[in-house]
Each structure stands twice: as structure tokens, then as C-alpha cells.
Amino acid sequence: MNPTQFAKALEKQGITLTEKQMQQFDTYFKTLVEWNEKINLTALTEEEDVYLKHFYDSISAAFYHDFTANQHICDVGAGAGFPSIPLKICFPNIKVTIVDSLQKRIGFLNHLAAQLELTDVAFYHDRAETFGKNGKFRESFDTVMARAVARMSVLSELCIPLVKKNGVFIAMKGAQATEELESGKTAIEVLGGEIESTNTFTLPEENSERSIVIVRKKRQSPKKYPRKPGTPNKEPIE
Structure with missing residues (x-):
């Protein structure tokens, strides 16, 4: 998918990019490739x-959730900025907070944000488990997102405690979403969430399956979650 095809594919979904936004994606691509020679980003x-597979795939969340409204998004384990930075380029009014456990990636994101002239973005070097316990951030975000970070039962524990009541947690998944949801149902319930929708589509050109799972936060998450770093992965809520 070249930049022109990318713009056309988004237009079909009702997202029209300006020349400035196309320029930002071009800068993003070049900066990513340049930094990738120094640190492993992709x-x-x-x-x-x-x-x-990065830009269009990240923006696909907007086919099922409205990002035009003002909202504060937390992207857990964003790595090189996916999905929140492509979404921020398309919807400049959103506020973005990224938490990632690797300092080098945070360094890249700070540089990238300056290159793209982004405002209302904040980057934190932290483990999601610790971040979710922090009173400043816990239950403070309208939307919490994660793409390709962990299986659903683990991801729910890392993300749902950060979502404010009535907000949403959006998990971006590949072909395994249905079975992951089956095993993650208990965790979602325990943490105060309810599955609102599961949206499956195929990525253009390569036709691989993707799923966008939207979980609505109905109740406060119990204080004991998230547990200490490493525990959610070793002993998922089941």
C-alpha cells in the first residue's frame, strides 16, 4: 500500500487526509526507518x-469508534507509537498518553512528536502494572488502547483499571480474537468491563484477519488490580 493508496483506502472509510497530514505520515515513516537502524522498533x-500494516492497521480502530470527539487516550505498550500516533495525526483534537516499558522507545517517541509537531501528547517510561496503580492515571482515561501487546486475559488487567467509568478499552487483535475473548471473559468481568462489540475485517491487499474488540467499563476495577509486574502474565485472571 503506497501513500496514495493509503489515502484512498482511508477516504473510503470517511477519513480524508490533508496535505499536512500526508506529510506527517511521510515524516513518520522516514523517522521510523532512520531510528530503526539504531534501536529495534519494527x-x-x-x-x-x-x-x-502499521499506519492503516492502527487507524482501523476509527472505523468502529468515534475519535472525532474530544477524548484522552492511553496507549499501553505502544512501541513505535502504534496505534495512537497514526490516530493522533488523523484526529489532532485527541489527547494521547503512551506508556511503554523501554526507555529507548520513549526517546524515539519524544523525537517523533517534535518532528511531527504534535501537541497534547505525553510519554511515560513505566510498566503498565505500576502505571495502573498510580492514582494520577488510574480510571482517568476516556479510551485505553493496546495493539499486539498480550493475550486478552492479561491485557484486560493492564488496561481496564486505567479506563474511567463509562469509558472504553479497545483491544486490536489478529485472527485469534474469538478464542482469546473466550478465555478473557472472566478477567473483563472481574475488572468491571462488558464486551460491547467485536468487529472483524480483513486488511486490504494481504487479506489477513483483524479484530477490534470494544469493552465498555461499567464498574470500578477492584483496587488489587493490576497486580505487581509480571504477575498478570504468569497467573492470568481466569
């Missing part, structure tokens, strides 16, 4: 792959 460095 296995994909071909322009067509980055535009399809």
Missing part, C-alpha cells in the same frame, strides 16, 4: 508494509 521497514 521488523517492517518497506514503505508499502509500514503504510498498510
Whole structure:
């Protein structure tokens, strides 16, 4: 998917990019490739792959959730900024907070935000488990997102405690979403969430399956969650 095809595919979904936004994606791509030589950010460095599998894939969350409204998004384990930075380029009014456990990636994101001239973005070097216990952030976000971070039972414990009541947790998944949801149902329930929708589609060109799972936060998350770093992964809520 080249930049022109990328813009056309988004237009079909009702998202029209300005020249400035197209320029930002171009800068994002070039900065990603340049920094990838120093630190491992992505296995994909071909322009067509980055535009399809990172940029378009990240923005696909907007096909099922309204990002035009003012909202504060927390992106857990964003790595090189996916999905929140492509969404921020498309919807400049959103506020973005990214938490990632690797300092080098935070360094990249700070540099990237300056290059793209983004405002209302904040980056925190922290483990999601610790971040979710912090009174400043806990239950303070309208939308919490994660893409390709962990299986649903683990991810729910890392993300749902950060969502404010009536807010949403959006999990971006591949083909395994249905079975992951089956095993993650208990965790979602325990943490105060309810599955609102599961949206499945295929990525253009390569036709691989993707799922966007939207969980609505109905109740406060019990104080004991998230548990200490490493525990959610070793002993998922089941």
C-alpha cells in the first residue's frame, strides 16, 4: 500500500487526509526507518508494509469508534507509537498518553512528536502494572488502547483499571480474537468491563484477519488490580 493508496483506502472509510497530514505520515515513516537502524522498533521497514500494516492497521480502530470527539487516550505498550500516533495525526483534537516499558522507545517517541509537531501528547517510561496503580492515571482515561501487546486475559488487567467509568478499552487483535475473548471473559468481568462489540475485517491487499474488540467499563476495577509486574502474565485472571 503506497501513500496514495493509503489515502484512498482511508477516504473510503470517511477519513480524508490533508496535505499536512500526508506529510506527517511521510515524516513518520522516514523517522521510523532512520531510528530503526539504531534501536529495534519494527521488523517492517518497506514503505508499502509500514503504510498498510502499521499506519492503516492502527487507524482501523476509527472505523468502529468515534475519535472525532474530544477524548484522552492511553496507549499501553505502544512501541513505535502504534496505534495512537497514526490516530493522533488523523484526529489532532485527541489527547494521547503512551506508556511503554523501554526507555529507548520513549526517546524515539519524544523525537517523533517534535518532528511531527504534535501537541497534547505525553510519554511515560513505566510498566503498565505500576502505571495502573498510580492514582494520577488510574480510571482517568476516556479510551485505553493496546495493539499486539498480550493475550486478552492479561491485557484486560493492564488496561481496564486505567479506563474511567463509562469509558472504553479497545483491544486490536489478529485472527485469534474469538478464542482469546473466550478465555478473557472472566478477567473483563472481574475488572468491571462488558464486551460491547467485536468487529472483524480483513486488511486490504494481504487479506489477513483483524479484530477490534470494544469493552465498555461499567464498574470500578477492584483496587488489587493490576497486580505487581509480571504477575498478570504468569497467573492470568481466569
